[in-house]
Every structure is written in structure tokens, then in C-alpha cells.
Amino acid sequence: MTRKDLVFTRSRKGIKDKYDEAMKLLEYSIILVKLFEIKEFNNVIAAQLRLLLCDITKDGDNSLIRKIQPDPKLFPINELSILNEKGHAFIEAEMFNYNKPMIPLTDWLNQVILTMNLQGKKQNITILNFIKFSANKGGGAHVDSDLVEKSFIVDIHSDEYLCDIALGLFRSVGRDFNLNSEKHVAYLISKFKGKASE
Template sequence: MPRKDLTFTRSTSGLQTKYDEAIKILEYSIMMVELFDVKEFNNVIAGQLRLILCDTVKKDGVKTDNSLLRKIEDDPKLFRINELTEINNGSSVILGEMFDYYKTMIPLDDWLKQVIYIINVQGKKQSITIFDTIRFAANKSGGAHVDESLKEKAFLVDVHAERVLCQIAKGVLKAVGKDFMEDSKENISYLIKKFKEKASE
């Protein structure tokens, strides 16, 4: 009788490595979008944000949290958003910087529930949270899957995700102690160095 497949448990250092990899991918992806205008990397940003912040796994019919950040930190906290400003016809957005880096940080669950814009669609207001943005951008708009048909809220995320994904990602990096611009300088220097090495082979 053939044996069952073995199950291996990833070590703490192994989880840390995967987390560091995800953060590095996030850094490079923001860099590609913001510094080199390669917008397609928004899809990568969406996928990494889901992996780091709000990934789930279903086992025995029960959905449980599988986010990398919770595996690294017991009680992760991130920055609060700035206030929404009504712009027209009942729609509201955050003008300028998305996050307030001076207020007390809040737990991840509360952070994900923060509304980052409200869109009035034919008299019905749709409130889009950080979680909505990450989930729909990753699961339905190219981060990991692409759906042919989209319900109203998922469609709004599909339209507006490009405008907010980098802001969300940079807020996450700052919350975990990263400096995007300084790290980008190092990352670009590394790419130039590797390119020169390969070009001279």
C-alpha cells in the first residue's frame, strides 16, 4: 500500500525569508510603476498585498487567515488614513497623502476596514475599503485571477485600483520600517550593476 504524502512545516526563518521576498517584490513593483511608468506591475502589487496582508486558506470548509504579516508579527499595526473629502455628487476621496504617519497606528483588521473612497453610482454610494481594493484587484482584476464579469464594487476597484495601489503599498512599507525612496536608490543601483555585468559577458 503506497504511503501518504508527508507534510512539512516551514520554519520561522523560512517564513521570514518568504516575507522578506514579498516585501522586496513589493518595493521593486512600486518602483516599476512610479519611477518607470510600467503600470502593469500594479497587478504584482495587488497580489503581494494580498499575500502579505489578507490571504486566506480554506481547510475542512473553514476559511482561516493565511497572511504573511501575521506569521511574522503577533499584532501588526499600520497607519490610519487621512480624512475623506467630498468632491462631487456625493463621491469622496482622500486628497494628497493617503495615510497619516503621525497618528497612533491601528491593528491590521481595523486598517483593512478603512474606507479610502466613496463613489456615487446612479444614486447608490459604494464605499471601497482597503480590503476591497486588495481583494478585488488580486482576485478579479489581474493580481492572481481575471474575471470576465464584475459586480459593481469589483468593477469600481478595477477602474480605480491603479490610482491607489501604490499608495496603499507605500503605506505598508513605511509601517514595517521601510523607506521606499532610499530603498529604491539601492535597488536601482543593484539593477544597473547587474545589467553592466551581464552586458560585459
């Protein structure tokens, strides 16, 4: 008779280490996208945002942020600006409003950050849509051949939005991206110099 596999529970420290690892991957990926213009790392950003914020499975919410902080709150977005008579709308300049009170994660994920009108049908794209469609259909973890309208819109605009979503997350949880990115770039340069002199 074959025994069942043993199940091991990750410690609180183990979960925190995975959370910090995902945050560090986000930081490095943003550096590679914004500073070095390597857009392919948007796929890494999408996958890490899903892991951190909206990793929903049939067994429930497996998001790392909820394992660290059961009731996370984040800064809300700024208002949408109407772009044209078709009803296209987007957020100008800074995506998040750091002067307003923080809101629960579920409300934060359901905020509309882009509105488009495709052939007479209005599509409201939320933060959750951007993360999930980018991660699940656009290359973060999977690539779909056929894209429904919302997925198509996200696929086209993910370069513009994913980094901003991650930066809003950092600010909301008190993570200093500017300080950390300086350290990361200095580390990369020192490693590069070390390898170049070998």
C-alpha cells in the same frame, strides 16, 4: 496501500524569508510602476499585498504579516474629502496619517479610501476591497470577465491606489522604501551595464 503525503512545516526563518521576499517584490514593482511607468506591475503589487496582509483561506488567516507579527498595527488613513454633490469621496494628497496612533490590521484593512455613487447606489471601497478585488479579479492572480460594481470601481482606480497602500505598509512596519529603492535601482543599473558590456 498508498501512504499519505508527508507534511513539512516551514521554519520561522523560512517564513521571515518569504515575508522579506514579498516586501522586496513590492519595492521593485513600485519602482517599475512609478519610475518606469510599467503599470502592469500593479498586478504584482496586488498579489503581494494579498499574500502579506489578507490571505484568508477556509483554514483561517494565512497572511505573512500575522506570521511575523501576530498583532500587527499600521498607520490609519487621512480623512476622505467629498469630491462632488453625488457623494464621490477620496483621500487628497497623502493617503496615510503618520502622526496618528497605529491601528490593528483588521481595522486598517476595513478603512474606506474611496466612495463612489453609481446610479444612485453608494459604494464604499476599503483597503481590503482594493487588494482583494485587484488580486482576485483584476489580474493579480485571476481575471474575471464579469465585475460587480465594487470590482469595476477598483479595476478602474487600482493604478492610483495600490502603490499608496504598499507605501503605507512599508512606513508602518519601519521599512525604508526610499533607501531600498535607491539600492534596487543601483543594482538593476549595474546588472544592465554588466550585461551590456558582455
